[in-house]
Structures are given as structure tokens and as C-alpha cells.
Amino acid sequence: MDLNSTYKDRPTLLWIAVLIVAAVGVWLLIQGVLLLGTDFGLSAMDGYEEWMDDFVDIIATIAGGIYIFFGLFTLLLAFLIYSGSRGGKTVLTIILIISILVGAMNLIFGVYLSIIEFILALIVLIILYQPAVKAYFGR
Secondary structure, eight states, rough: TTTTTTTTTHHHHHHHHHHHHHHHHHHHHHHHHHHHHHHOOOOTTTHHHHHHHHHHHHHHHHHHEEEEEEEHHHHHHHHHHHHOOOOHHHHHHHHHHHHHHHHHHHTTTTTTGHHHHHHHHHHHHHHSSSSHHHHHHHH
16 A cells, blocks of 8 residues: 555555544543543551542542543544645644643653653644645645
């Protein structure tokens, strides 16, 4: 299969970008559900166990909700670029640039686990500005 070919009237490269963005959205949803469904144990000082456990539960619920929100938002962006929305492409481009900058800073500071996020964001950004994909959004 040639990357410059089309499938269902969409460039093959666009399909790759959509699949990457959708996979990131699903991954964020899974992380959110796991945060909401996990009971975190916390060793605290005597007399504060109940209060600290409630605090940790509140933080885990907020974090899980944020992950689920961003997962749904990322899936929406995947759908928007699939459908050829210029606004979706613009928002995704801004998010990708921010993600690349944050990933680069993480790599500089030694957080090497963020290399996957950095590489995926870079790949999707490059794909969005390939001639076949640009033509698809320009129609």
C-alpha cells in the first residue's frame, strides 16, 4: 500500500493520523477509568487516616474525570480530522505543538517515558502537513 494512495476517498496518511489520535483518546479513557476504579492506599500519620483517605479519593476522582474528559475530547478531534474539519485540524495542530514542546522539555529534564508521546505527536504533526492530507483539508 502506498502512503500517497487513498482509501474511502481519504488519504492513507490521514487514516494513520486518525488511528494514532483515536488510540491516544482510548488510552486516556482507559487511564481515567482505572483511576476512578482503583482504591489508593496511603500510609498517613495516626489519627488522620480517614481524612487522608478521603482526600486521596477526591484527588483520584478529579484526576480520573480529567483523563476521561481529555480522552473524549481527543476522540472528538480524531472524528473531526476524519471528517475533514479545518477547525479540528487547527485545534489538533495547536495541541500537537504544545505536546511536542512539553515532550522536549521532559526529555531535557530526564523524563524518558514521555518519548512515546513526543514521537507520536511529531508523527501526527508531520502527517497533517503532507501534500495529500493538506489537499484533503483544502477541498
